Amino acid sequence: MRIGIAGAAGTGKTVLAKALAAHLGVPYIPDFVMEVLREQGRDSWRGVADLRQRRRVREDALKRKTMREAELPDFVSDKTAIDYLAYWLQNQSEHEERFVNQAFLDDCQAAASRYDVIVLLPYRDQVDYAIGRNQDPIHNLKVAAHKLGLLQILAVPHVHAPYQFGEELSAWIATWLTPLLPAADATRSE
Numbered sequence: 342m343r344i345g346i347a348g349a350a351g352t353g354k355t356v357l358a359k360a361l362a363a364h365l366g367v368p369y370i371p372d373f374v375m376e377v378l379r380e381q382g383r384d385s386w387r388g389v390a391d392l393r394q395r396r397r398v399r400e401d402a403l404k405r406k407t408m409r410e411a412e413l414p415d416f417v418s419d420k421t422a423i424d425y426l427a428y429w430l431q432n433q434s435e436h437e438e439r440f441v442n443q444a445f446l447d448d449c450q451a452a453a454s455r456y457d458v459i460v461l462l463p464y465r466d467q468v469d470y471a472i473g474r475n476q477d478p479i480h481n482l483k484v485a486a487h488k489l490g491l492l493q494i495l496a497v498p499h500v501h502a503p504y505q506f507g508e509e510l511s512a513w514i515a516t517w518l519t520p521l522l523p524a525a526d527a528t529r530s531e
Contacts, residue, residue: 342367343410343455344518345421347492347499348462349485350476351469357462357504358419364510365417370409372420373402392436399429400445407452421459422452423497427487450495458521459499461492 342365346358355372362369377398378385389395403425410418426449434442453459464485466478492499502517 342415343413343418343457344416345418345423345456345459346462347421347424347459347488349464349481349488351467351481352462352465353504353506354462355419356506357460358417360510361514362417364514365415367415367417368413370406370413370416370418372424373405373409374398374420374425376405377402392433396433396437396441399425399433403445403448403452407448410452410455418456421456422449423459423488423491423495425449426453426491427484430487430491431483453495453497456497458518459492459497460504460517461488461499461501463501463503 344361344365346354346361348354359369375385378389381389381398383389386395389398403422406418406420406425407422410416426446429442429445429449434445437445464482466482489501491497498521500517500521502513504513
């Protein structure tokens with residue numbers, strides 16, 4: 342089963358993705374944006390004003406994400422190609438040539454077709470502080486709207502599922518994922 346966890350900042354993507362991967366016994370695939378930024382000596386997007394540099398970070402992170410996902414038959418991915426596309430649309434696309442935007446869209450669509458399901462976590466207007474996490478509820482609402490719209494427009498299989506930090510995973514899986522899983526995958530999660 343190839344599961345992506347999507348949502349706005351502070352919705353619990355990383356917590357759920359790690360717990361779900363461990364519970365299902367499949368690899369966890371991290372968000373690569375922060376990895377790329379750390380390699381440049383940064384702990385967030387702060388100070389990355391050059392648009393070409395911002396584009397390179399986004400493109401490199403997407404390439405790493407899609408390559409890792411393509412290597413594995415099963416995984417849980419923290420942030421998805423849909424998340425990457427939503428942030429591109431919100432923060433990058435207006436500064437790019439049409440062919441650059443089209444290439445990024447094509448790469449994201451190809452990657453999104455590999456997911457069996459994307460779990461979209463509900464928007465939260467109040468999120469805990471973390472380095473690199475946007476605290477602005479309006480920004481996060483726009484991101485959440487982009488992600489939901491992209492899932493629908495691109496017809497990516499998804500479920501809009503709430504998750505509470507610390508929630509018991511077997512019950513959560515039974516409620517939100519088991520109805521979507523092929524029979525072999527459903528028995529593996531029990």
